[in-house]
Amino acid sequence: MTAARWLAVLPFLGILVGTAFVNQVEPLVFGLPFVLAWIVGWVVGGAVLIAIAYALDPANAETAAGRDGEGR
């Protein structure tokens, strides 16, 4: 749980601090200017980190077993 919270800090550092050091066009990454690709990378990375946090978080396992699940 605490480890998950630390993971969640990384995208904030990457986007809010890291962007200052990568403010450049070249090299293009997947056809995108480098600074844009950097931000995209953190958006994807952030989702992955949250997925890890979700898997580690015991709160989600408990509700899944205890309830009849989500109505769809």
Next chain:
Amino acid sequence: MNSALLIIALSVIMALALGLAARRGVRMTLEQWTVAGRAFGGPLVFLLSAGEIYTTFTFLGGSGYAYGRGAPAYYILAYGSLAYILSYWLLPPIWRYAKQERLVSQSHFFAKKYDSPGLGVLVAVVGVVALVPYLVLQFKGLGIIVSVASYGSVSSTAAIWIGAATVAVYVMISGMHGVAWNAAVKDILILAVVVFLGAYLPLHYYGGFADMFHAIDAAKPGFLTFKPSGESVLWFQSTVALTALGFFMWPHAFSAVFTARQERTFRRNAMILPLYQLILLFVFFCGFAAILKVPGLTGGEIDLSLFKLSIQTFDPWFVGVIGAAGVLTALVPGSIILVSAATLIANDVLRPLMPAVPEDKVTLTARGLVPVIALVAVYFTLQGGQTIVALLLMGYAFVTQLFPAVVCSLMARNPMTKQGVIAGIVVGVAVVAYVTLTHATFVSLLPFLPAKANEVNIGFAALILNVLAAAAVSLATRPAAVSAPSRPG
């Protein structure tokens, strides 16, 4: 009437029909009208949250900002992602507290947490003030879409009136139930349209993404990176921080949280919604593709870039499809904003002043306020001139002032007193209002700061003053530690 306009008109009629159909079999109490009985499951909460992202703001504003300003538009991609990461921890405790106390509004949340009806009213007023520019930008988007897609035969003014009337009618009749189903239709349509346009336009005009960016970089050096001054990296950092913190502070986003059936919904959405953000890339591609193909749009006109390029590229019927998607991106969020603003005024500003009024009268008042708020927004829309992005950032500058009070209220021991929180919000909002109205710079307010401080987003600068004021007043008004009442949650 050309085929583009016909398709757009049909989509508006369909939106109205869906709104009416959604109402069947539901007795419209206040709780039903505003949070749909707190009974939406994962997929609908997902769509409502996604509806927050895909508004006219992203569709026209995002492409327009990429077209007119370049790199600063990247902030739109960054802030949602960080906001969702925050939401994983922020939303479940808010939802639990709201469910326990049967709250229907953000203002109730503040009033209960801080045991201060006055704070509740203040929060509602801040919410309404912030929502007005958000509603204005939806109407502005409607005006752009309909008038450009009609190839000039419908004036932008007439289009704004038609759009505002449509939103008002269907919100008055169906409330949140109508919004949810239209959100589903809108999302599918906008996804398809944006991905297609963002992939097709660069390929068609430039041969590929890398070729397009090379061409832009050659024609406008420095356009694809943050500027050394003005909309600099510092601007980006403070703007992303401001908008990420404010994301769920909007009254409508806050009460959309209440519509969930269980708290796990938020944790799962926090994984999926950031990826959904990537669609914004395609929005940027549309704007970037327009830079060298429809040059010369300046000021508020930059929001037209996506449509100008579409008209130059496609047959009228397809412009109609794009227009229909665009109209829905304004109608759906416009409806959510209207429901929120009307409920805020009726339930959170007027009701505390007249506590004896029965609930059905409050619901009736909320519905009656819908056309009034729509008219106010139409008035400001017709005054016009600002870009869509500037309008939303103004709203954010106001609404993010509520963030410190929410976070502190969720702590086991709240470090803020109600007096402190009120002082902080008043200071933050006053700074934003002063700078917005007088066009003063931040450094002119605090002359000891270096000129570089002007690049800090004014909303973020105000947020810092907000926290300082709240901390100072809280220290002064803090009761003796032993007698401090401890509140759960």
